[in-house]
Amino acid sequence: MSGTFVGMPAFPKAAHEAVRDTTLRANLKHATHTIRDKRARAVAELDDWAQLREAGKQIKDHTLRHLEHYLVQLEESVTAAGGVVHWARDAAEANRIVTELVRETGESEVVKVKSMATQEIGLNEHLEAEDIRAYETDLAELIVQLGKDRPSHILVPAIHRNRGEIRDIFRREMGSWGRPAPEGLTESPAELAEAARLHLREKFLRAKVGISGANFMVAENGTLVVVESEGNGRMCLTLPETLISVVGIEKIVPTWQDLEVFLQTLPRSSTAERMNPYTSTWTGTTDADGPQAFHLVLIDNGRTDALADEVGRQALRCIRCSACLNVCPVYERAGGHAYGSVYPGPIGAILSPQLRGTASEIDASLPYASSLCGACYEVCPVAIDIPEVLVHLRERVVEGGEATQRGTRVTLQPAKGHAVERAAMRAARWAFTHPAALGAGQRLAARTRRLHPRSLPGPGRAWSATRDLPRFPAESFRDWWQRTNGGKDTAK
Amino acid sequence: MRVALFLTCVNDTLYPDTGRAVVKLLTRLGVEVDFPAAQTCCGQAHYNTGYRREAEPLATHYAETFGPGLAAGAYDAIVTPSGSCAAMVRELYPRMGERARAEGRGTALAAALAPVVPRTYELTEFLVDVLKVTDVGAYYPHTVTYHPTCHGLRSLGLGDRPARLLAQVRGLELVELPGAEECCGFGGTFAVKNADVSSAMGADKVRNAASTGAEVLCAADNSCLMHIGGTMSRLKVGIRPVHIAEILASTEQEPQA
Numbered sequence: 001m002s003g004t005f006v007g008m009p010a011f012p013k014a015a016h017e018a019v020r021d022t023t024l025r026a027n028l029k030h031a032t033h034t035i036r037d038k039r040a041r042a043v044a045e046l047d048d049w050a051q052l053r054e055a056g057k058q059i060k061d062h063t064l065r066h067l068e069h070y071l072v073q074l075e076e077s078v079t080a081a082g083g084v085v086h087w088a089r090d091a092a093e094a095n096r097i098v099t100e101l102v103r104e105t106g107e108s109e110v111v112k113v114k115s116m117a118t119q120e121i122g123l124n125e126h127l128e129a130e131d132i133r134a135y136e137t138d139l140a141e142l143i144v145q146l147g148k149d150r151p152s153h154i155l156v157p158a159i160h161r162n163r164g165e166i167r168d169i170f171r172r173e174m175g176s177w178g179r180p181a182p183e184g185l186t187e188s189p190a191e192l193a194e195a196a197r198l199h200l201r202e203k204f205l206r207a208k209v210g211i212s213g214a215n216f217m218v219a220e221n222g223t224l225v226v227v228e229s230e231g232n233g234r235m236c237l238t239l240p241e242t243l244i245s246v247v248g249i250e251k252i253v254p255t256w257q258d259l260e261v262f263l264q265t266l267p268r269s270s271t272a273e274r275m276n277p278y279t280s281t282w283t284g285t286t287d288a289d290g291p292q293a294f295h296l297v298l299i300d301n302g303r304t305d306a307l308a309d310e311v312g313r314q315a316l317r318c319i320r321c322s323a324c325l326n327v328c329p330v331y332e333r334a335g336g337h338a339y340g341s342v343y344p345g346p347i348g349a350i351l352s353p354q355l356r357g358t359a360s361e362i363d364a365s366l367p368y369a370s371s372l373c374g375a376c377y378e379v380c381p382v383a384i385d386i387p388e389v390l391v392h393l394r395e396r397v398v399e400g401g402e403a404t405q406r407g408t409r410v411t412l413q414p415a416k417g418h419a420v421e422r423a424a425m426r427a428a429r430w431a432f433t434h435p436a437a438l439g440a441g442q443r444l445a446a447r448t449r450r451l452h453p454r455s456l457p458g459p460g461r462a463w464s465a466t467r468d469l470p471r472f473p474a475e476s477f478r479d480w481w482q483r484t485n486g487g488k489d490t491a492k
Numbered sequence: 493m494r495v496a497l498f499l500t501c502v503n504d505t506l507y508p509d510t511g512r513a514v515v516k517l518l519t520r521l522g523v524e525v526d527f528p529a530a531q532t533c534c535g536q537a538h539y540n541t542g543y544r545r546e547a548e549p550l551a552t553h554y555a556e557t558f559g560p561g562l563a564a565g566a567y568d569a570i571v572t573p574s575g576s577c578a579a580m581v582r583e584l585y586p587r588m589g590e591r592a593r594a595e596g597r598g599t600a601l602a603a604a605l606a607p608v609v610p611r612t613y614e615l616t617e618f619l620v621d622v623l624k625v626t627d628v629g630a631y632y633p634h635t636v637t638y639h640p641t642c643h644g645l646r647s648l649g650l651g652d653r654p655a656r657l658l659a660q661v662r663g664l665e666l667v668e669l670p671g672a673e674e675c676c677g678f679g680g681t682f683a684v685k686n687a688d689v690s691s692a693m694g695a696d697k698v699r700n701a702a703s704t705g706a707e708v709l710c711a712a713d714n715s716c717l718m719h720i721g722g723t724m725s726r727l728k729v730g731i732r733p734v735h736i737a738e739i740l741a742s743t744e745q746e747p748q749a
Contacts, residue, residue: 011686012686012689015689016688019689310594329674329693330686330693333692333693334689368681368682368685369686370682371642371675371679371690371693372540372642372682373642373646374642374643375646391539391542391544393542395543395544398541399542399544399545425538425541425546426546428533428537428538429538429543429546429549429550431532432501432532432533432553433532433549433553435529435530442504442505445505460684462684462685462687463687466687466694466695467694467723467726468721468722468725470506470507470718472506473508473509477504477507477508477511477512478504481527481529486515486525486526486527487512487515
């Protein structure tokens with residue numbers, strides 16, 4: 001994924017700072033609670049939500065099971081409609097293809113529709129290194145780009161910023177990227193939006209190349225779909241002469257009619273709207289209308305490896321709505337940056353270690369970035385059992401085992417740093433399969449209860465830093481039961 | 493009605509009062525309670541930390557401890573005062589059996605678990621669904637707020653069962669907990685592995701509980717209460733944690749604190 005995340009510390013370390021940043025905490029709490037409450041209301045309006053959720057799950061599972069077939073069908077449809085399909089195995093290949101396509105146009109700047117796929121491969125950074133400037137046109141992406149920041153949320157990348165911070169970024173940075181911010185810009189939302197509109201307008205009208213992702217690709221007719229709220233996407237999709245769409249291979253739906261399900265579940269889950277303001281669809285090229293050259297770059301970048309995993313593959317159903325982020329108590333406190341990937345929150349915690357493997361410190365820590373409360377699964381519009389995948393990936397981290405990497409079955413070794421824990425788990429398992437040993441341990445602990453420290457050494461220190469330990473009782477329940485014959489004897 | 497009490501390792505070791513309350517409550521309702529002494533732990537900490545293979549012998553042990561009594565008709569159900577341990581048995585044991593089979597290790601685990609899984613009940617679920625009582629004759633003259641723990645709420649779907657039971661307790665005033673459905677931040681080993689985030693979640697839960705003005709925060713899981721209570725004790729707020737079984741066991745003749 002994006003080079004900006006290479007060498008990230010493990011999640012607990014990254015979260016440590018975020019938890020102490022009171023402005024960040026307040027920004028995140030306000031934003032996530034607002035969206036989560038609105039989402040609940042929007043979902044409650046539909047009496048067939050459970051069926052829509054199940055239908056979305058079924059369509060995605062069916063498509064993933066027959067992905068080869070639908071990819072070939074999609075390539076045929078796109079080609080027949082006048083587009084050109086390119087296949088990219090990984091981020092480097094995708095970046096190379098896009099760079100060459102832009103070079104062929106002779107242009108040195110492009111306008112972009114908000115796209116997770118291009119962020120995943122670090123396209124903007126790559127283009128910049130090749131002297132091509134990519135302008136983000138989504139308001140929140142613009143804020144992140146101008147602020148030399150990283151996105152903190154899938155849908156609202158600048159969720160961690162408040163209005164005052166945004167005004168400062170606009171005042172400071174807009175001038176060096178194009179039209180400067182108006183004099184005396186305040187933090188009123190209308191003024192901030194107008195400043196962005198003026199700044200972006202000149203880019204839309206000048207750009208000859210547009211780059212997008214897609215929310216969906218329809219195999220039967222080669223149509224791509226982008227849903228958005230601001231209209232910037234439609235400008236980028238229609239005004240330039242060349243359009244390059246970079247899309248993950250899992251974004252296919254078989255038929256046009258399948259969109260019926262997702263165009264109901266996606267807006268409600270993401271922005272809590274019944275329908276998003278702009279739904280743009282495009283199919284190849286059309287004479288004298290819209291882009292005259294259309295390229296579709298299909299990226300794998302770890303997706304077929306994830307597809308090979310029986311439990312983990314359900315993560316590929318994700319439609320990037322971000323509902324799981326907005327309900328996640330861990331995301332709310334740690335913020336998006338702590339996840340070390342363009343995919344933060346619960347979905348990021350299962351997607352990143354599958355797409356990138358669990359070798360790095362951050363990827364090995366992500367499956368543990370959850371209390372397994374299950375709120376993410378409850379809101380997921382395609383019913384991804386995120387807690388199930390988290391636990392599955394934890395097993396991969398601590399015990400190693402079979403996995404697919406770059407198309408080859410490999411046996412992974414356990415990640416470093418879990419030896420003590422593994423030994424403790426095995427010792428506990430032994431005690432728990434020997435009830436007499438458990439009882440003896442309890443009695444020893446009861447006899448020494450006055451000697452127990454109020455805080456713990458080793459890994460337990462993390463517990464007693466902010467919480468008092470419970471007092472050890474004088475007698476375990478099993479000893480009480482035996483002594484009193486299940487409470488029947490008068491002795492208490 | 494005869495039941496086997498699965499008290500769980502946490503309650504047995506750290507919260508024996510909860511166990512005594514369950515015995516008192518069920519006995520009062522005419523249920524005969526047995527405590528199979530071989531019982532230990534459901535293996536949830538192992539499973540959720542990624543040690544599924546270490547949890548398997550504990551699932552087998554659970555089946556061997558409770559299975560024969562059910563088969564012989566010595567008891568009709570297994571009852572546990574822990575939402576998360578009940579969820580471990582009901583939701584995750586079948587999954588473990590299925591995974592063992594998929595990995596070519598046969599159907600022995602699934603077969604052993606089949607009789608015990610559907611007959612394991614969380615306490616409030618057992619009271620409302622099996623005994624079909626909501627008024628258990630309890631008296632508890634305190635203001636109480638209820639925290640629905642994640643596994644009780646989402647894995648077991650306890651819904652309003654605990655609230656219906658509490659509503660019938662004489663003297664008890666139930667006040668709503670803001671952000672009730674949010675996780676308290678315990679999450680087993682999560683509390684240690686991600687201590688900063690866990691503590692922040694716990695502190696928010698405690699602040700919400702304190703804002704209700706209640707004297708007691710109750711829940712159906714002592715693991716969560718250990719984390720919440722430890723945070724309450726540290727933050728010195730005027731509210732304390734109590735397991736719901738202790739409230740339901742309390743009567744005018746024998747009041748619980």
